[in-house]
Amino acid sequence: MKLLFDANLSPELAKIFSKAYPKSSHVFHFGLEKDDKLIWEFARLNDFVIVTKDNDFVNLSNIFGSPPKVIFIKRENCPTKTIESILKLHREAIESFIQEDKDLGLLIIR
Numbered sequence: 001m002k003l004l005f006d007a008n009l010s011p012e013l014a015k016i017f018s019k020a021y022p023k024s025s026h027v028f029h030f031g032l033e034k035d036d037k038l039i040w041e042f043a044r045l046n047d048f049v050i051v052t053k054d055n056d057f058v059n060l061s062n063i064f065g066s067p068p069k070v071i072f073i074k075r076e077n078c079p080t081k082t083i084e085s086i087l088k089l090h091r092e093a094i095e096s097f098i099q100e101d102k103d104l105g106l107l108i109i110r
Contacts, residue, residue, distance in 0.1 A: 001098045003071075004048035006057070007033035010080040013051070017087065036060065043068035049098055051087070058106060066105025069098060074110050086110070 003024040005013045011026040018024055025048075032039045036056045043050050049069045050057055061070045071094060073086060087094070090109045097107040 001095075002046075002048045003051050004039070004043050004068075006039065006050060006052035006054055008053045009051065009073075009083060012080055013083060013087070016084055020091070040064070040068065053083075058108075061106040069104070070106050071097070072106060072108045074108050 001021055003014070003017060003021045005011070005024070005026045007027050009026075011028050014024050014026040014029075027033045027039055030042060032042055036054065037060070039050065040057070040060050042048070044067045047067070049071060051071045051073070053073045053075060055072075057070045058072050073083060075082070075086065086109060093109065094107065097104060
């Protein structure tokens with residue numbers, strides 16, 4: 001399972017979670033930071049799960065379904081350490097969502 005961190009999240013998160021989620025990356029690494037539809041298509045074609053705080057991906061998930069899957073972090077502005085803690089706290093739910101919940105395309109965590 002590979003995570004693709006959206007532009008509204010720090011590129012450091014891809015490094016932080018590289019051991020838990022090998023081959024994870026950030027949209028900056030692919031020059032995709034400005035176009036949500038391109039990010040969506042790239043993630044779909046390359047088997048990424050999008051991690052974001054951007055409501056636009058919730059909308060895309062509702063319109064197009066999965067793949068790709070979307071992990072939506074429902075938090076206002078907060079430091080990278082807080083996002084890291086949230087993702088670690090919800091690791092079991094994230095892994096279940098990605099590996100077991102084949103019919104679900106959107107996971108909302110707080």
